Amino acid sequence: MHISIASILWGLGGNCILNWALLFFQRKHLSRSFLGVFSVSLAVVDTLLTLSITSLHLTAEGHLLGLKLTRYHVCLLVQILGEVYITLQWPVVVVAGLDHFFTVTRRWQASTRRSVCISVSGLLWSLSALYVFLSDFRPIMEEVFHIQIHQCWVFQISHILHIATFLLMLLGCAAVHAGLQTLKNPPLIDQITDHSRRSVVLQTLHIYLNTWALFLVILAILLLLPVEIPAYLGLSVAWLCFLNSLLIAVVLCAVCPASQLAQGRASVPPDSFCAWRFIGGQSTTTQIKRKQVSC
Structure with missing residues (x-):
């Protein structure tokens, strides 16, 4: 064009x-x-x-x-x-x-x-x-x-939309897989469950969507409409910031470091937009003991 x-x-x-x-x-x-x-x-x-x-x-x-x-x-x-x-x-x-x-x-x-x-x-x-x-x-x-x-x-670029679509599909597959694995293999009593696989995935998706929902809507509009993106604007720091958060979400859903998060051994990559804070961190055994004491 x-x-x-x-x-x-x-x-x-x-x-x-x-x-x-x-x-x-x-x-x-x-x-x-x-x-x-x-x-x-x-x-x-x-x-x-x-x-x-x-x-x-x-x-x-x-x-x-x-x-x-x-x-x-x-x-x-x-x-x-x-x-x-x-x-x-x-x-x-x-x-x-x-x-x-x-x-x-x-x-x-x-x-x-x-x-x-x-x-x-x-x-x-x-x-x-x-x-x-x-x-x-x-x-x-x-x-x-x-x-x-x-x-x-100038040449057009479509890789941005392809990459975003691919990673979002990967994120969705990781979320579905984590949910199915949780249903097939429920955690045992002595396993850590505050940071179960399902909990980590749900919290990851919630944090990511809360921050980038509007940007995802814009990408969907660009994908549906024949909008031409010049190649010289194909890479920008704004795109890399979005990509950073998306890749963090994909890795967390794929790896699901539930036990590491519970024990404080997992390290989340730096992100200036999403606050990757996960609720929980105590084992089921500890919770049961507390309930028994309270009873």
């Missing part, structure tokens, strides 16, 4: 402001997860792209390392970055999901977390850019003089 360069600049500028505002809001958690570190790198890349495109658009041409830059390069930069964002979508989801899984199951060492997250983020950016340049990617350019270029052809 064709979008004017002015509209591209407005979209990128607004996205940059939103990115840095969200980073400031969750500044205490940025170094504690892969998505936090990746969000910082994404905000930096978006800002550099916005400044570069603004400079080229206002001056109509410029020079960098002996190379003459024109508005052709504005469209080229937007298309390349859009392809990189499309390539990054699923790898970011997979790495972030593994990061949350290792956090919940206490398989992460805090001393190495930050360095690993920074290294993986840099590796993903490098591999995605390399993949785009080595693939059969072909930019689409206007066959007019560069000063007369006022709009660019």
